[in-house]
Amino acid sequence: MGQPAGPAAREGTRIAFPEVAVTLRVNGASTHLALDTRVTLLDALREHLALTGTKKGCDQGACGACTVLVDGRRVLSCLMLAVTCEGREVVTIEGLSEDLAVRPLQEAFVRHDALQCGYCTPGQIVSAVALLAEGRAESDEDVREFMSGNICRCGAYPNIVAAIRDVASGSTDALV
Amino acid sequence: MTVVERGNLVGVAVDRVDGPLKAAGAARYPSDFMPDDLAHAVLVQSTIAAGRIRRIETGPARAAPGVLTVITHENTPRLGRGPDPVFAPPPPLQDDRILHHGQHIAVVVAETPEEATAAARLVEVDYERTEPLLDLDDPRAEQVHDPGARDLSRGNARRALASAQVLIDVTYSTAAETNNPMGLFTTVATWDGDALTVHDSTQWPVFVRATLAAAFGVPQDGIRVLAPFVGGAFGSGLRVWPHVVLAALAARQVDRPVKLVLNRAQMFTSVGYRPPTVQRLRIGATHTGELVALEHEGVEPVAMEDDYAESLTTASALLYACPDVSARLRQVRLNVACPTWMRGPGEGPGVHALECALDELADRIGVDPLDLRLRNYSEVNPQTGKPWTTNALRECYERGAERFGWSRRNPEPRSTRDGRMLVGYGMASAFYHYVQNPCQVRATLFGDGSAYVRSAATDIGTGTYTVMTQVAAEVLGLPVDRVRFDLGDTEMPPATRQGGSGLTAALGSAVHNACRELVRSVLDLVRDDAHSALRGCGPDDVSVDDGRIIRTDDPSRGETFAEILARRGLAELTADGSSERREDLDGEPGVFSAKFAEVHVDPDLGVVRVVRVVAAVDGARILNEKTATSQIIGGTVGGIGMALLERTESDPGTGRIANATFGDYLVPVCADVPHVDVVFVGERDAANPIGVKGIAEIAIVGVAPAIANAVFHATGRRIRSLPITLEKLL
Numbered sequence: 001m002g003q004p005a006g007p008a009a010r011e012g013t014r015i016a017f018p019e020v021a022v023t024l025r026v027n028g029a030s031t032h033l034a035l036d037t038r039v040t041l042l043d044a045l046r047e048h049l050a051l052t053g054t055k056k057g058c059d060q061g062a063c064g065a066c067t068v069l070v071d072g073r074r075v076l077s078c079l080m081l082a083v084t085c086e087g088r089e090v091v092t093i094e095g096l097s098e099d100l101a102v103r104p105l106q107e108a109f110v111r112h113d114a115l116q117c118g119y120c121t122p123g124q125i126v127s128a129v130a131l132l133a134e135g136r137a138e139s140d141e142d143v144r145e146f147m148s149g150n151i152c153r154c155g156a157y158p159n160i161v162a163a164i165r166d167v168a169s170g171s172t173d174a175l176v
Numbered sequence: 177m178t179v180v181e182r183g184n185l186v187g188v189a190v191d192r193v194d195g196p197l198k199a200a201g202a203a204r205y206p207s208d209f210m211p212d213d214l215a216h217a218v219l220v221q222s223t224i225a226a227g228r229i230r231r232i233e234t235g236p237a238r239a240a241p242g243v244l245t246v247i248t249h250e251n252t253p254r255l256g257r258g259p260d261p262v263f264a265p266p267p268p269l270q271d272d273r274i275l276h277h278g279q280h281i282a283v284v285v286a287e288t289p290e291e292a293t294a295a296a297r298l299v300e301v302d303y304e305r306t307e308p309l310l311d312l313d314d315p316r317a318e319q320v321h322d323p324g325a326r327d328l329s330r331g332n333a334r335r336a337l338a339s340a341q342v343l344i345d346v347t348y349s350t351a352a353e354t355n356n357p358m359g360l361f362t363t364v365a366t367w368d369g370d371a372l373t374v375h376d377s378t379q380w381p382v383f384v385r386a387t388l389a390a391a392f393g394v395p396q397d398g399i400r401v402l403a404p405f406v407g408g409a410f411g412s413g414l415r416v417w418p419h420v421v422l423a424a425l426a427a428r429q430v431d432r433p434v435k436l437v438l439n440r441a442q443m444f445t446s447v448g449y450r451p452p453t454v455q456r457l458r459i460g461a462t463h464t465g466e467l468v469a470l471e472h473e474g475v476e477p478v479a480m481e482d483d484y485a486e487s488l489t490t491a492s493a494l495l496y497a498c499p500d501v502s503a504r505l506r507q508v509r510l511n512v513a514c515p516t517w518m519r520g521p522g523e524g525p526g527v528h529a530l531e532c533a534l535d536e537l538a539d540r541i542g543v544d545p546l547d548l549r550l551r552n553y554s555e556v557n558p559q560t561g562k563p564w565t566t567n568a569l570r571e572c573y574e575r576g577a578e579r580f581g582w583s584r585r586n587p588e589p590r591s592t593r594d595g596r597m598l599v600g601y602g603m604a605s606a607f608y609h610y611v612q613n614p615c616q617v618r619a620t621l622f623g624d625g626s627a628y629v630r631s632a633a634t635d636i637g638t639g640t641y642t643v644m645t646q647v648a649a650e651v652l653g654l655p656v657d658r659v660r661f662d663l664g665d666t667e668m669p670p671a672t673r674q675g676g677s678g679l680t681a682a683l684g685s686a687v688h689n690a691c692r693e694l695v696r697s698v699l700d701l702v703r704d705d706a707h708s709a710l711r712g713c714g715p716d717d718v719s720v721d722d723g724r725i726i727r728t729d730d731p732s733r734g735e736t737f738a739e740i741l742a743r744r745g746l747a748e749l750t751a752d753g754s755s756e757r758r759e760d761l762d763g764e765p766g767v768f769s770a771k772f773a774e775v776h777v778d779p780d781l782g783v784v785r786v787v788r789v790v791a792a793v794d795g796a797r798i799l800n801e802k803t804a805t806s807q808i809i810g811g812t813v814g815g816i817g818m819a820l821l822e823r824t825e826s827d828p829g830t831g832r833i834a835n836a837t838f839g840d841y842l843v844p845v846c847a848d849v850p851h852v853d854v855v856f857v858g859e860r861d862a863a864n865p866i867g868v869k870g871i872a873e874i875a876i877v878g879v880a881p882a883i884a885n886a887v888f889h890a891t892g893r894r895i896r897s898l899p900i901t902l903e904k905l906l
Contacts, residue, residue, distance in 0.1 A: 017241055017291070038290040047289065052208035053201025055407070057358045058440040062838035065358055093201030110195035113806045117637030118198030119205060119358040119407030148845040151838060153358045153408050154637045155813025156806060157849040 020083045027095030042066045044082035053093035053122045064150030067123040074130040093122035108163040116154030124150045137168035189802035193642045203405040206375040207362035211433035217426040218292035220282035220299045222274045225308035225511040225831030229272040233300040242291030244430045247283040258387030268418035275480045276513045277831040278445030285426045308511035320507040324485025328493035331500030336469030340460025344537045348529035349897040351823035353450040355518045359407015363423035366433040371398035379413035380673035385666045387416035404664035406636045411517030412447040414675045444836040448516025451476040453525045457533035465543040467498035467552045478507040479514035486522030491607045492530045497554035520876040531604035531881035565763040568794035568858035572770035576792030580772035589892040597776040600890025606769040606878025610677040610870040615686040616669035619694045620750040625723040625738035630662040633671035639803030651691035653720025677870025685864045690753025697751045709733040765863040768794040771878040775886040782905035790853045795871040796861035808854045811875020817844045819883040
């Protein structure tokens with residue numbers, strides 16, 4: 001793995017595009033970066049902080065694979081410029097995976113086989129965490145509706161619904 | 177050797193072994209690899225469909241911040257083509273000609289993705305345009321008859337049709353669909369002299385290796401291709417597409433590791449798609465529904481200078497007893513990107529047309545659609561007269577109909593309502609002809625009694641990691657958690673492609689054989705060992721359970737793997753196994769299914785909702801109920817997309833794909849998918865030692881026609897073009 005580094009860290013490179021110093025607070029840790037202003041939050045996470053659990057599925061805000069939590073709300077990180085995240089609290093799948101309260105949801109995804117290729121799974125789980133916290137997992141219909149921003153091309157949807165409902169019918173307090 | 181049989185038909189529903197890694201976001205896909213000193217490549221694509229590049233101006237792009245190089249046909253060396261043209265397209269950037277919209281014409285390499293993307297927009301192209309051929313009916317277009325030599329005929333269909341009591345003559349069309357796996361296809365290439373390491377989104381790592389060796393004229397054994405996780409593919413990863421070669425070329429030119437990630441729009445133009453089809457069905461039958469003749473003619477586009485073949489019409493010759501049949505495919509060479517396999521290639525759209533046409537026949541003569549299928553049931557392959565290795569299609573019908581409640585169906589279309597919604601029931605048969613290709617596997621037993629088994633296959637989400645772990649554990653008599661199966665690295669023994677529903681049978685057989693060989697090797701260690709209870713035992717004299725080899729003649733006597741290895745001072749013991757393509761079978765391998773769907777149609781708005789689906793599948797032995805059920809559910813979701821949503825739209829004047837985003841190309845989302853009831857029927861298949869058939873394609877085949885037939889039943893409207901969008905019902 002390469003060490004994360006902004007363009008300024010490389011020698012011999014002409015820098016003509018504005019770079020901005022930004023402090024990203026991700027999963028409870030702050031990192032100072034000098035970023036090309038065009039860098040999205042998604043690319044900052046993946047390419048600059050090596051947090052590759054968040055996936056790029058479309059880069060158009062249409063698939064949900066890049067879902068992360070910003071200040072507790074689910075957002076599409078491909079549609080957010082990283083420099084706008086100064087001072088905000090970003091949580092990714094890596095951060096959630098360290099949270100014991102999220103483990104039952106991850107276990108439910110595995111138990112219900114709510115994933116196949118697994119590429120959309122981090123986004124599904126981040127969305128599901130927020131969904132449960134918002135109290136929007138009270139019925140199968142609710143889950144199907146509110147999880148429809150996360151495309152799963154392998155078609156694991158019925159199992160995703162089952163996994164989330166399984167957790168919702170247990171202790172939702174444990175989440176977030 | 178007696179293998180301990182744990183499973184009956186349906187194996188243990190073991191949780192996916194890679195599930196926890198994926199649920200934690202810790203599985204590493206090709207785009208997640210970032211070698212030190214990485215540069216980024218972005219493609220520039222043609223904005224015309226036919227002509228040539230008169231001039232390509234790269235100066236402004238080269239001068240842009242961070243740009244390392246710009247590669248065009250003017251500075252690309254001769255590149256070799258991979259060893260099999262079916263899987264290796266012509267190499268890119270070899271001349272100035274444009275053959276389709278979206279063809280790669282340049283690669284910009286820069287320090288960052290943002291810089292490469294910005295600079296790619298600065299490449300200026302002066303085209304000499306010619307009029308593109310874009311229409312299937314264009315009389316100027318070259319026709320390709322019987323691509324891949326898959327046409328089938330028997331008797332004289334034309335003559336038999338002329339004298340049939342009942343004639344159905346209908347034309348169905350299906351839309352182009354784009355595979356659109358969630359993972360953006362990525363190649364990360366790193367050279368070290370003539371040695372090359374590549375992370376790639378592929379379904380066939382060893383063929384990527386072979387193609388890159390041919391492209392650059394370097395030895396294969398210096399190339400390593402890695403694909404431990406692939407973010408889906410559905411057929412689009414079977415070929416080594418030009419961008420893979422271009423990523424390696426870029427890395428060679430800048431002498432640094434290079435990452436190339438296709439964007440979503442490029443996923444529509446660069447890695448194939450399901451071709452649109454037009455299919456004419458002529459079915460001759462008696463008044464009571466016995467088929468007397470069937471003619472199925474399909475037409476679809478293919479690329480100007482690249483080839484693709486699929487079994488679009490062949491299932492029409494194989495599903496039913498019918499004396500006179502003609503099943504043909506014709507392709508038309510157009511200025512389009514090359515189509516490719518997409519889950520259920522050929523049979524997906526072909527069986528759709530057949531099964532809808534049969535539904536029309538059933539309606540015409542007043543016979544229940546399921547009865548019609550049963551009246552024409554064939555116990556054997558009707559084309560060859562040979563039996564199938566196994567065929568439980570009849571059981572699929574029976575169990576599926578029972579679970580679905582087919583007998584409650586009122587035969588009158590538009591007769592059933594739920595509130596204001598029109599209710600429709602539809603069904604369809606499904607068939608897929610799968611193949612097993614050679615695989616090699618290496619299995620190692622360690623001193624602690626655990627095992628490590630590997631092969632250079634892939635798991636694109638099907639569950640290969642999991643079911644191969646189970647097969648190895650079964651043969652070695654070990655708990656699943658004592659076995660590790662690994663894949664996705666060409667340093668491992670070569671495996672065939674993960675496609676055509678063939679990998680589980682092929683690779684599973686090789687895993688089985690390697691593990692059997694490993695047990696034999698352990699027995700060889702103690703053949704003359706006076707201290708061993710297993711002295712003199714051959715593989716047929718023992719069974720294995722929980723890491724212990726036991727004499728069948730005296731189950732109280734045995735030894736553990738660990739004890740034997742320890743006594744011989746061995747830290748590990750390795751054996752190899754392989755599987756071959758089977759040509760010597762008593763029957764022919766085919767996979768069968770029956771699909772039943774209920775839809776609700778809004779009579780005012782034309783909105784179709786699939787309410788439930790029952791899929792009865794003869795997949796022979798099912799290794800893992802959980803992952804196999806997921807496969808069938810996933811294929812059903814693909815079938816819902818095919819039936820109601822998915823359509824890649826090309827602009828008729830320019831050949832540009834007009835809806836290359838997930839906002840415009842609709843795929844099923846969570847709210848589109850109902851409960852899917854999956855039931856597995858049948859028996860172990862004799863085609864391979866583990867008794868399986870492949871189920872990836874059969875999962876989608878038959879879903880769209882079951883839905884389309886249900887829409888007819890609900891509305892009385894026969895929509896003969898896919899997808900069935902609401903404007904067609906209004």
